[in-house]
Amino acid sequence: MSRDFRHYPDRPVLAVSVALRAGDRILLVRRARPPLAAYWSFPGGVVEIGERLEDAAAREVREETGLEVEIGEAIERAEVIRRDIDGRVERHYVIIVFAGHHTAGEARPGDDADAVRWVDMGELENYQLTPDTARILNAAPTQAGGHALGSRTA
Numbered sequence: 114m115s116r117d118f119r120h121y122p123d124r125p126v127l128a129v130s131v132a133l134r135a136g137d138r139i140l141l142v143r144r145a146r147p148p149l150a151a152y153w154s155f156p157g158g159v160v161e162i163g164e165r166l167e168d169a170a171a172r173e174v175r176e177e178t179g180l181e182v183e184i185g186e187a188i189e190r191a192e193v194i195r196r197d198i199d200g201r202v203e204r205h206y207v208i209i210v211f212a213g214h215h216t217a218g219e220a221r222p223g224d225d226a227d228a229v230r231w232v233d234m235g236e237l238e239n240y241q242l243t244p245d246t247a248r249i250l251n252a253a254p255t256q257a258g259g260h261a262l263g264s265r266t267a
Contacts, residue, residue, distance in 0.1 A: 119159070125205045129170040130157025130191075131213040132249065133182060137234050139250065140215070142177050142226035144243075148195050148204050153232075154243040155210065158225060170211045176224040185212035189252075191245035210249060 119126050132155050133140040141153040158173040160166060167184040174182045189210040197203045220229045232240060237250060 119204060121203055122205055125207045127160045128158055128206045128208045129160055129166055129173060130155040130208055131170050131174050131182060131211050133213045133215055135215060135231060138231040139234060141230055141232050143228035145227040146225050148193060149243050152243045153240040154246040166209055177226040178229045179218050179221040179223055180215050181217040182213040183216050188212050189249050
């Protein structure tokens with residue numbers, strides 16, 4: 114059995130996520146695996162060798178939600194660094210967050226997500242969000258030129 118390269122990595126792991134907005138709703142997935150299992154976040158995951166960032170983002174959304182998407186601009190970045198009780202780096206992700214637009218399909222959980230929902234922006238306080246998802250959603254309305262997550266509807 115091969116070692117999970119994400120657990121006690123030799124270097125940071127590159128990942129992507131996608132903020133999909135439809136009107137006043139945002140697509141969130143409940144994470145099924147560590148780190149932060151049972152927290153809600155944007156769909157996303159690890160970039161595979163030889164894969165373009167935008168292609169990885171679209172693939173991860175499809176695998177986790179069943180949705181086809183058009184990937185827009187990179188809008189944010191996040192770093193997740195988790196240490197064990199001895200202070201060793203147990204997990205280290207560098208995540209590029211893209212805006213996206215839903216083009217086809219019905220949302221259903223798959224792969225690393227055990228639930229998927231279109232959530233009204235006014236009801237986000239009812240969800241246990243990952244720290245970076247909360248940070249990005251809280252900052253988005255103050256971005257110059259309108260909402261950083263875009264305003265296209267599904």
